[in-house]
Amino acid sequence: MVNETIEAVIAVDRALELSFGDGKSIRFEDCWLRDHCRCSSCYHSDTFQRAQHILDIPDANIVSFENDNTKIEVTWSDDHKSTYSAEFLSKFDYKTWKESRKLKPILWHGAIENKVPKVPVEEFLTSVDGAKRVFQSLLDYGVALVVGVGVSLEATEVVCKALGGVQHTIFGGMWQFTTRADHADTAYTNLPLAAHNDNTYFTEAAGLQILHCLEHKNGTGGETILVDGFYGAQELKKESPEDFEFLTTFNLEAEYIEDGHHHTYSAPVIRVDNETQELVQIRFNVYDRAAMAFSSSEECRSYYRSLRSLAKYYQNPDNQWRFKLKPGTVMIMDNFRVLHGRTGFSGSRVLGGSYVARSDWLDKARALGLIQ
Numbered sequence: 001m002v003n004e005t006i007e008a009v010i011a012v013d014r015a016l017e018l019s020f021g022d023g024k025s026i027r028f029e030d031c032w033l034r035d036h037c038r039c040s041s042c043y044h045s046d047t048f049q050r051a052q053h054i055l056d057i058p059d060a061n062i063v064s065f066e067n068d069n070t071k072i073e074v075t076w077s078d079d080h081k082s083t084y085s086a087e088f089l090s091k092f093d094y095k096t097w098k099e100s101r102k103l104k105p106i107l108w109h110g111a112i113e114n115k116v117p118k119v120p121v122e123e124f125l126t127s128v129d130g131a132k133r134v135f136q137s138l139l140d141y142g143v144a145l146v147v148g149v150g151v152s153l154e155a156t157e158v159v160c161k162a163l164g165g166v167q168h169t170i171f172g173g174m175w176q177f178t179t180r181a182d183h184a185d186t187a188y189t190n191l192p193l194a195a196h197n198d199n200t201y202f203t204e205a206a207g208l209q210i211l212h213c214l215e216h217k218n219g220t221g222g223e224t225i226l227v228d229g230f231y232g233a234q235e236l237k238k239e240s241p242e243d244f245e246f247l248t249t250f251n252l253e254a255e256y257i258e259d260g261h262h263h264t265y266s267a268p269v270i271r272v273d274n275e276t277q278e279l280v281q282i283r284f285n286v287y288d289r290a291a292m293a294f295s296s297s298e299e300c301r302s303y304y305r306s307l308r309s310l311a312k313y314y315q316n317p318d319n320q321w322r323f324k325l326k327p328g329t330v331m332i333m334d335n336f337r338v339l340h341g342r343t344g345f346s347g348s349r350v351l352g353g354s355y356v357a358r359s360d361w362l363d364k365a366r367a368l369g370l371i372q
């Protein structure tokens with residue numbers, strides 16, 4: 001990128017076609033060029049914001065241009081002059097640009113304890129390398145483990161803050177939960193919970209869920225179940241395309257009800273980028289489904305058929321990673337991708353943790369240079 005040069009420029013219609021030293025050629029429309037003028041009256045380089053309203057950008061023509069290989073200078077019909085560096089322009093080759101925006105999840109099934117690094121908390125909190133390992137693991141597998149954490153909600157909070165900041169919901173900011181029914185939800189019992197995503201009833205589901213087992217005494221069970229939601233969706237697409245299609249288009253309503261609260265949200269169970277077909281979000285929770293009316297018997301039957309098909313991948317033990325959370329290990333999962341659950345348990349089990357908004361953890365990953 002740094003050695004990028006512009007070999008040739010030709011004017012075509014209302015555009016400039018540039019050939020770069022590495023062989024690629026990119027066409028820039030004059031409206032794009034004028035909008036991307038980086039002079040101080042067009043762009044505030046200190047705040048990285050455009051300085052002009054889109055309605056105030058003149059619809060000017062290119063009168064002339066000069067290329068000195070490292071930059072081009074354009075003179076406009078209203079006498080404005082713009083300079084663009086080769087390095088800046090070279091980033092806008094559509095394919096490269098689009099590709100650079102893609103996340104590259106590594107889909108998994110079964111136990112992946114040998115792949116997910118256990119990053120010591122001091123390394124995570126105090127070194128760039130430690131932080132990168134945690135966020136890279138979240139980007140790759142949708143799961144990260146931070147070890148050696150103090151067995152308290154306060155020590156857990158420090159980790160949650162470093163992941164992007166605590167997201168407040170009706171459950172609180174940092175939460176600590178046991179079998180005491182502080183909320184009208186089965187998470188606050190000792191019942192088994194099949195793999196699910198949280199917050200299917202929120203307009204913005206939590207980005208990350210952080211869980212730290214602070215105590216489990218005088219009992220057994222309470223094993224954690226994780227499963228890659230993207231893997232299941234990918235298998236469904238291959239084996240039952242019509243079920244995949246239904247779950248990517250049908251708006252399934254979910255709800256959360258307790259005293260003074262009533263959340264509902266309708267959206268597809270599998271959200272796919274309509275341009276790239278990449279998997280964007282899984283919103284799967286069989287318990288929090290709302291009672292719904294259907295437009296036809298076919299739609300009603302498709303709902304049950306397709307949800308059951310997808311549920312089979314998530315319930316298949318071969319696809320699950322099961323382990324027992326231990327005090328000191330903070331588990332972090334991408335709630336847009338990985339489903340979590342637990343087996344039923346006896347005894348006194350205390351979990352602490354929080355949610356982190358997706359925008360906030362991706363912000364951290366981007367600031368570390370791990371994504372664009």
Ligand SMILES: C[N+](C)(C)CCCC[C@H](N)C(=O)O
Nearest residue numbers: 171175177185187197198199
């Ligand atoms: C205990 N904690 C606050 C983590 C979660 C409670 C939310 C549970 C809800 N059924 C859901 O799946 O979203």
Ligand SMILES: O=C(O)CCC(=O)C(=O)O
Nearest residue numbers: 187193198340341342351
């Ligand atoms: O008890 C657990 O391990 C997890 C419970 C759960 O699903 C949640 O807190 O969201």
Ligand SMILES: [Fe+2]
Nearest residue numbers: 187197198340
């Ligand atoms: Fe949950």
